Amino acid sequence: xxxxxxxxxxxxxxxxxxxxxxxxxxxxxxxxxxxxxxxxxxxxxxxxxxxxxxxxxxxxxxxxxxxxxxxxxxxxxxxxxxxxxxxxxxxxxxxxxxxxxxxxxxxxxxxxxxxxxxxxxxxxxxxxxxxxxxxxxxxxxxxxxxxxxxxxxxxxxxxxxxxxxxxxxxxxxxxxxxxxxxxxxxxxxxxxxxxxxxxxxxxxxxxxxxxxxxxxxxxxxxxxxxxxxxxxxxxxxxxxxxxxxxxxxxxxxxxxxxxxxxx
Amino acid sequence: xxxxxxxxxxxxxxxxxxxxxxxxxxxxxxxxxxxxxxxxxxxxxxxxxxxxxxxxxxxxxxxxxxxxxxxxxxxxxxxxxxxxxxxxxxxxxxxxxxxxxxxxxxxxxxxxxxxxxxxxxxxxxxxxxxxxxxxxxxxxxxxxxxxxxxxxxxxxxxxxxxxxxxxxxxxxxxxxxxxxxxxxxxxxxxxxxxxxxxxxxxxxxxxxxxxxxxxxxxxxxxxxxxxxxxxxxxxxxxxxxxxxxxxxxxxxxxxxxxxxxxxxxxxxxxxxxxxxxxxxxxxxx
Numbered sequence: 048x049x050x051x052x053x054x055x056x057x058x059x060x061x062x063x064x065x066x067x068x069x070x071x072x073x074x075x076x077x078x079x080x081x082x083x084x085x086x087x088x089x090x091x092x093x094x095x096x097x098x099x100x101x102x103x104x105x106x107x108x109x110x111x112x113x114x115x116x117x118x119x120x121x122x123x124x125x126x127x128x129x130x131x132x133x134x135x136x137x138x139x140x141x142x143x144x145x146x147x148x149x150x151x152x153x154x155x156x157x158x159x160x161x162x163x164x165x166x167x168x169x170x171x172x173x174x175x176x177x178x179x180x181x182x183x184x185x186x187x188x189x190x191x192x193x194x195x196x197x198x199x200x201x202x203x204x205x206x207x208x209x210x211x212x213x214x215x216x217x218x219x220x221x222x223x224x225x226x227x228x229x230x231x232x233x234x235x236x237x238x239x240x241x242x243x244x245x246x247x248x249x250x251x252x253x254x255x256x257x258x259x260x261x262x263x264x265x266x267x268x269x270x271x272x273x274x275x276x277x278x279x280x281x282x283x284x285x286x287x288x289x290x291x292x293x294x295x296x297x298x299x300x301x302x303x304x305x306x307x308x309x310x
Numbered sequence: 311x312x313x314x315x316x317x318x319x320x321x322x323x324x325x326x327x328x329x330x331x332x333x334x335x336x337x338x339x340x341x342x343x344x345x346x347x348x349x350x351x352x353x354x355x356x357x358x359x360x361x362x363x364x365x366x367x368x369x370x371x372x373x374x375x376x377x378x379x380x381x382x383x384x385x386x387x388x389x390x391x392x393x394x395x396x397x398x399x400x401x402x403x404x405x406x407x408x409x410x411x412x413x414x415x416x417x418x419x420x421x422x423x424x425x426x427x428x429x430x431x432x433x434x435x436x437x438x439x440x441x442x443x444x445x446x447x448x449x450x451x452x453x454x455x456x457x458x459x460x461x462x463x464x465x466x467x468x469x470x471x472x473x474x475x476x477x478x479x480x481x482x483x484x485x486x487x488x489x490x491x492x493x494x495x496x497x498x499x500x501x502x503x504x505x506x507x508x509x510x511x512x513x514x515x516x517x518x519x520x521x522x523x524x525x526x527x528x529x530x531x532x533x534x535x536x537x538x539x540x541x542x543x544x545x546x547x548x549x550x551x552x553x554x555x556x557x558x559x560x561x562x563x564x565x566x567x568x569x570x571x572x573x574x575x576x577x578x579x580x581x582x583x584x585x586x587x588x589x590x591x592x593x594x595x
Contacts, residue, residue, distance in 0.1 A: 059400040062393045063414045066472060069429035070418050072439060076432060083437075126333040133329025145330055148337055155345070156530025156573060158547040159566045162554050163345030186341040189333060247422035250532055254554070264424050271428060271537065280432070283425040294420035 070287065077280035095281035105282065108266035112246055115177055115262060119184040119245035124238045126185070127192030132226075134193070135200055150190045157250045160187070165254035175257025183255060184245035191244060192237030199233025199304070200226075232304040239297040243290050348559070352567050355560030362564040371549070372565070379546040382463060382535070383528035389468040390524045391517070394475030398516070399509075401476065402483040419473040427537040430466040431457060434538065463539035470534060471527060475520040482516025483509070515583070522580050526573050 077095055079088030099105050134145050152160060164183045165174065173179030203226065211221040249264040256265045263286070267279055352362050366372050401411045418426060433439045434456040441453040456462055486509060494504040532547035539545075544552075546569050553562035 055396065055400075059396050059411075062397050063411065065393070065469065066397075066418050067414045069426060069433055069469065070421055072432055073425065073429045126336055130330045130333035133326040133331075136323070136326035137330065141327075145334055148334060148342060152341065154526070154573060154577060156547065156569050158530060158532050158550050159349075159570050160341065160345060162550060162562060162566065163348040164341065165554070166348040166351075166559065167340075167344030182340045186337055189337065193333075243420075247424070249422075249424050253551070264422065267424060267428070268533075271431070279428060283428060286425060287421050290422065291417060291420050294416070298416070 073280050074284045074287065076277055077284040079277050079280075081277070083276070095277040098278045099281045099285070102278075105263075105266065105278070108261045108263045111177060111260060112263040115180045115184060115260075116242045116245040118177075118181040119188050120238050120241045122181065122185045123188040123192050123241040124234060127189045127237060127241075128196050128230075128234050130189075131193045131196035131200060135197065146193075149193050152187050153190050157187075161251045161254050164251060168255060174255055175259030177260045179255050180245075180252060180260055180262065183251045184248055185241075187248065187251070188241035188244040191240035192234075195237035195240065195301075196230055196233045199230040202304075203229050232300050236297045236300050236304075239293050239300075243293055247286070247290065349563050349567050349570075351559045352563035355563070362560055366564070366568070375544055375546055375549045376568070378543055379529060382460070382467070382531075382543075382545065383525050385464050386467045386471060386528045387521055387525045389464065390472050390475040391521060393468065394472055394520065395479055395517070397472075398476045398479035398483055401480045415473050415476055418469065423470055423533050424537075426470050427466055427534045430462065430469065430534075430538050434462050434465075457538055459540050460543045463535045463543065466534050466538050467528060467531060471524045474523045474527060478519040478523065479513060479516040482513045482519075486512045518580065518583050522576065526576055529573055530569065 078091045080090040080092035211225045252262045252265040444450040535545045550565045
């Protein structure tokens with residue numbers, strides 16, 4: 048490597064280090080044997096993982112988070128896919144309004160959404176209930192499903208559906224045998240995003256969890272107020288592995304889909 | 311994508327509306343109406359008036375928090391731009407290393423904000439990695455106070471928002487016809503001059519998208535400043551949460567309206583710029 052390229056390469060290398068290093072530190076600390084946070088750890092062990100898996104206080108919020116995320120996936124994917132199919136065929140004025148409403152959670156600051164939902168849900172007894180969390184998380188997750196499915200739909204050659212219809216297929220048959228298989232990757236990517244959106248969500252949970260529906264991020268947040276023992280590093284590492292795996296799947300699925308389309 | 315229609319079955323059919331209706335009703339009931347009703351408290355609490363808004367110019371707490379939020383967002387946006395542009399350039403130009411660079415960008419991007427803020431607590435704490443390293447190297451006598459300062463918030467927010475800057479810029483750089491750079495250097499331009507007069511101007515749509523995205527997201531940040539920031543440098547989001555805890559709904563709603571209006575005004579002002587339309591669809595992690 049010549050001298051002219053050494054400087055930019057070093058600068059970019061340092062910035063990339065800045066990006067990845069904090070994540071690496073959390074993962075390394077989670078395998079520490081020390082009772083306090085120190086880096087590098089004096090020795091390695093799995094004690095913080097056994098502390099996590101042995102504690103009902105951690106496992107209960109974990110199951111709740113998984114349950115809420117799963118319910119959010121079902122609701123958001125179902126409503127979002129149907130809406131994406133409908134919106135593309137709406138008259139223009141109506142389409143802009145509908146898309147604006149559905150995509151707005153991407154722009155509206157999450158604290159505003161959170162306290163608005165808290166304000167309304169506290170009147171209906173939905174604070175401290177998993178149902179309230181599922182309803183709120185679905186609103187936050189739906190934009191990802193709708194954009195993902197819409198992108199898939201936009202890539203479909205309309206002649207495929209027209210051909211099926213002209214060959215005598217019913218609209219329903221055309222949908223299930225032609226349209227749905229073609230948009231399946233988009234639906235799947237949307238579902239993965241919906242899962243992560245709910246599983247990682249904290250700000251809404253801060254207001255809606257109450258004492259009856261404490262999610263995993265909420266439990267971590269509460270713990271961080273008092274101590275930062277390495278159990279949180281172990282929990283963090285587990286969630287990093289889960290979300291990176293799921294996002295990696297979504298990323299590859301989308302890339303794969305783009306390649307098919309351009310081929 | 312979502313804005314482009316495809317009227318395959320004629321515009322008169324009721325089917326599209328029936329398909330979209332369940333989601334639209336759901337979002338109206340559980341999202342739009344709750345937020346709007348809450349925001350209405352800013353003009354209806356305790357009686358119908360604009361007194362909450364009229365009080366803001368003389369409200370020193372609000373003034374301090376609002377300017378601190380804007381200031382933090384500006385610093386974070388500038389920081390993310392300075393660090394993000396070189397990485398975007400490297401990502402687009404690298405051949406063999408491109409997959410590794412992409413992984414190093416996406417790995418933190420896919421990790422939750424809570425976990426990344428926690429990572430910075432581990433690094434910047436009084437006995438955190440940064441202090442221990444500097445002490446061990448003999449560069450410090452006493453641990454530095456980094457955690458719970460404005461600098462801590464700024465560093466952690468730059469880290470969290472950096473991918474939102476890199477990805478739109480890389481996208482714009484990728485769309486530049488490579489023959490333009492070849493033509494410039496063929497005509498005798500130095501690599502620096504080619505960059506300054508060809509690449510940089512053509513990448514501006516990506517820069518505009520990244521800057522807007524990072525700035526608007528930074529405005530609403532809550533978790534990171536609450537975890538690593540200073541006790542006195544609170545952001546608008548933190549003040550809103552605080553007021554809700556104290557059940558000052560009228561004031562909380564007023565602050566929410568200001569935060570929302572600031573974000574929407576910025577987006578509306580920039581929406582016509584090239585490249586912005588696609589920016590908010592990039593907000594899909």
